[in-house]
Amino acid sequence: MLHVTFVRSVHAHARILGVDTGAATAWPGVVAVATGADADIARYRICARSALPSYVETEQPVFAWPEARFAGEAVAAVVAADRYAAEDAAALVVVDAEPLPAAVDVVGARGGPVVHAGAADNVLLSRRFESGEVEKALAESAVVIERAFRTNRQSAAPLEGRGGVAEWSAGEGKLTLWSGTQVPHLARHGLAEILGLAENRIRVIAPDVGGGFGVKAILYPEDVALCLLAMRLGRAVKWVEQRREGLVAAAHARDHHYAVRAGFDRAGRLLAMDARIACNAGAYSVYPWTAGLEALMAGGLLAGPYKLAHYRCEVAAVATHTTPAGPYRGVARPATTFVMERLLDLGAAALGLDPVEVRRVNLVGPGDLPYTSATRLVHDSPTYPVCFEKVLEAIGYDAFRAAQARARAEGRYLGIGLANYNELTGLGQAASAGPRMPFRTGHEGVTVRMDPSGAVTVLAGVTSQGQGLETTMAQVVASELGAPLDTVTVVLGDTDATPFGLGAFASRQAVIGGGAAIRAGQALREKITRIAAHLLEAAREDLEVADGRVTVKGVPERAVSLAEVARVACLETHRLPTDTEPGLEATRFYDPIRGTFAAGSQAAIVEVDPAIGTVAIRRYVCVEDTGRVINPAIVEGQVQGAIAQGISGALSEHLIYDQAGQLLTGTLMDYALPTAADMPLFELDHIEEPAENLAGVRGVGEGGTLGPAAALANAVADALAPFGIEPNELPLTPARLWDWCAGRRSGTSDLFPP
Known part of the structure; x- marks a missing residue:
């Protein structure tokens, strides 16, 4: 078996003038070096398709040629007898590249350096969701909250990184790929389409997988490259990514900007919402989900489990010279839940109402079912209010307020935050039609x-x-x-x-x-x-x-x-x-035809130290309705793991680029993944309201990730209410909180609204 190492672009955007492989080819143990200029590589392209009229179809090369579009994009591959020789030789490959200006930030990318010629404004997909009379309802509102929100770019960072072994059998005319993919049949379909082989000539095997969280549900250029190298050499080839490769080249997610207006009546009922959402799609449209995945989910599910008749939302998937964005546990909804729950707390504050009462009057309840949302999704869960009331009881909401007042008198800053969410799970053919890909994912x-x-x-x-x-x-x-x-x-x-x-x-x-x-x-x-x-x-x-x-x-x-x-x-x-x-x-x-909604509610009690910006989670409660529970231990583990990921994403994880498109947090010394010591004890409860499908189940894998950012941000806002701080940007790192608090004390910070 031969081993592969990829040579990656050091520039976020560059014109590749040539790749000198001479020294690498001569290195002991090296069998081959491949580049994007090679004829048996250059003709193959990955293309994610969508029938949505606004979608701009773009192609992704196996190796960057003649242009590199993000730092970390594979430019060449070295194949050697062992990994050591491959790594040593890869260091000898010289890429002659002319650096070009890069579009990096999702807000400034429109009108910036062009990522793909077919999208001059860098918008790969746009869509407008609209229902009711938004402007009229806003004009009639007792209060209108207008805010901007920003969520942090993250990596799924599974325990086991990507990797694969490809083997070509010339006698059978058959290609076999062992891969950690989450979607072996879709991967086979994509490979057949790209390589021009019949699907029965390709076998994809996904052995035991050490975590995926969505990042392994993509057909990557590295997967295609392994297959092409195996076919070229007639020998099995193997690649296992390094952790830095995983951070710089595996799909990112959740780099969003929201500009929202929300109108409430005097009782706290949400009357109307007008939103503009920009999602950073990165340099390429990932196969098969397209660049529209996060944007469409954000616009379609922003209202969550709440009633909303008047809704307008314009979403855009914006191309930048950064790592492509793809699916990650919860796809967009940790961000939309954060935005929605912050708006409810802000509305409650403006109206002088308790955040609990505002949620109670807005949640979809049993009497509303079947409830058709403004984006035409049909809610089937009667347990949104049930989950919420159970969380309030478990956390001791009323008793906490008295404890909070005593703590404030002692100079301690305690806060409580709430979050309700729903998770559209088990999407059947009718519910999975949103991205308009050339296949349905319902069966x-x-x-x-x-x-x-x-x-x-x-x-x-x-x-x-x-x-x-x-x-x-x-x-x-x-x-x-x-x-x-x-x-x-x-x-x-x-x-x-x-x-x-x-x-x-x-x-x-x-x-x-x-x-x-x-x-x-x-x-x-x-x-x-x-x-x-x-x-x-x-x-x-x-x-x-x-x-x-x-x-x-x-x-x-x-x-x-x-x-x-x-x-x-x-x-x-x-x-x-x-x-x-x-x-x-x-x-x-x-095929269940439609999906089913899982319901959930979370509450967090935190203590914030304004002097150093730290957030200590004192209690964390979650109640979820995942329908019939088949295996309680597995369900419990899924919820705990999801909450842990959500907490880490809210407090510490952040992929940060500089203005030139260089990833500054590309190692685990910089990208702050959590440890068990960072997690509180989770207080969990389950409701089993059977869903209307054969198994009676509602999905459980992602729901827990949706609430933490919202619950923690609201808890921090509650704790720091004496400072008038609004945590509308993630993550809530000590540095950011300290700056907000210090700025409020001195009156110099511009990181929060006046």
């Missing part, structure tokens, strides 16, 4: 097979990122079949073995993959009971299946094991009913 397929021993194999198109999906799927199938859990084996992430599926994203695995597993399990159970009825000479309706046995109701001694039924179906077919085919296998697909 999944599952095959359930019982072998002659009675053991069960589940082959599913969905994939796991390390969150225990194999266990969940095994539980679902075991329950449907009445088989012992330890007899069920689950196979995921192999395009040659599993039915077609879309993969792991958008909190869809249990909703859609689980639904497909239920359907396949039910189909197999039907055949099992038909065979068992024949063997037991009983009516099918008189049978029950449990603990690996089929028994006659009320006569437990009249029974046959699942293993015996399987043996008859596979090996003793002469004992089958005359109208029954041999074998025990069923493949079924499931």
Whole structure:
């Protein structure tokens, strides 16, 4: 096996005049050096497509040529006998490049240096959401809040970085890619399209994946490069990214700017909202999600779980000379929840109302269902108010106010912050049409097979990122079949073995993959009971299946094991009913058509030290309705992990570029990921309101990330109310909070509104 190292652009924007590979090629152990000028590389391009009329289609080269568009973009690859030789030789590659001006900040990029010739204003996608009479409602409002908000650019930073092994079999004419991808079938489809191969000539295998969070749901140039190098050399090639590569070249997210006007009546009801949102899409439109992913989600879901009749929102996905933006746990909604919840607190303050009461009058409740939002999404959850009231009770909201007053008298600054959110999960074909990609992401397929021993194999198109999906799927199938859990084996992430599926994203695995597993399990159970009825000479309706046995109701001694039924179906077919085919296998697909909303509420109590800007989280409470809970330990782990990511994103994580487009926080010494010691004890509770889908579940993977920035910002604002500080920009680092507090004391800071 050969090893690959990528040579990356040191410039955010540059014209590449040439790449000198002579010294690298001569280095001991080097087998090949490839550049974007090579004929067998240059003709291949990655292109994410959308049918939205405002979308500007752009292409991404495998290696930058003749122009580099972000610092960290791959320019060349060195292939050597081992990683050491590849790294040493890569340092010898000389890239002759002419630096060009760069567009970096999302606010200033429009009208700045052009990233792609097809988008002269650097806007790759724009859309206007509009419902009702916004200006009239604003004019009739008792108070109008007008603010700008900024959210911080982040990296998913999974424990396991990206990587892959590609192998070309000339005899079979077949390409195999082992990859940590979250979307093996979509990756195969994209590779087939790019390379001009039939899909059955490509196999993508996603083994155990050590975290993804969305960043591995993209087909990257490095993936394509590995395949092309394997095809060129006829040998297997391997690449595992370094952590710095992951920070500089894997997709970023959440670099947004919001300018919002929100009107409230005297009772605190939200009457109207007018928003302009700019999302930094980076240098390229990621495959397959397009540059519009974050912008469309932000505009479509800004109102969250709140009623809003009059709504106008203009969104723009803006190209810059920075790392491309892509999906990251919660896609845009941690930012939109932050904006929405800050607006509610600001509205409450302006009206002299309690933030709790403002939320109560605005939440979508059971009596409003089915509630169609201003962006035409249909809410199906009756538990938004239930989650909220449970959080208020758990956090002791009324008692806290008394404790807060006592602390202030002692010179301590305590604050409480609230956040309500919803998560659109398990998107079916109708709900996944927003980006107008050339495919819908609404279905999944599952095959359930019982072998002659009675053991069960589940082959599913969905994939796991390390969150225990194999266990969940095994539980679902075991329950449907009445088989012992330890007899069920689950196979995921192999395009040659599993039915077609879309993969792991958008909190869809249990909703859609689980639904497909239920359907396949039910189909197999039907055949099992038909065979068992024949063997037991009983009516099918008189049978029950449990603990690996089929028994006659009320006569437990009249029974046959699942293993015996399987043996008859596979090996003793002469004992089958005359109208029954041999074998025990069923493949079924499931599409819920629409998605389902999960509900959640979070509350944080913090203590802020204005002298040094630190935020200490004293308590953190979360209540979520994720529908039917299949595996409590997995659900609990998902919620805890999501909240932890959300807290870190709110307080410390920040990818910062300088004006030249150089990433200043490109190592883990600079990009502040959390440790366990940074996290408070989470106080969690769950509501199980079944969803209207086969499994009765609502997604759980992302919801926890949505509330922390909002809850913590509101808590900090509450704690620092004596200073009149509005934390409308993330992250809430000690340096930023200290500056705000110091500026308020001296009257010199311009980082908060007067």
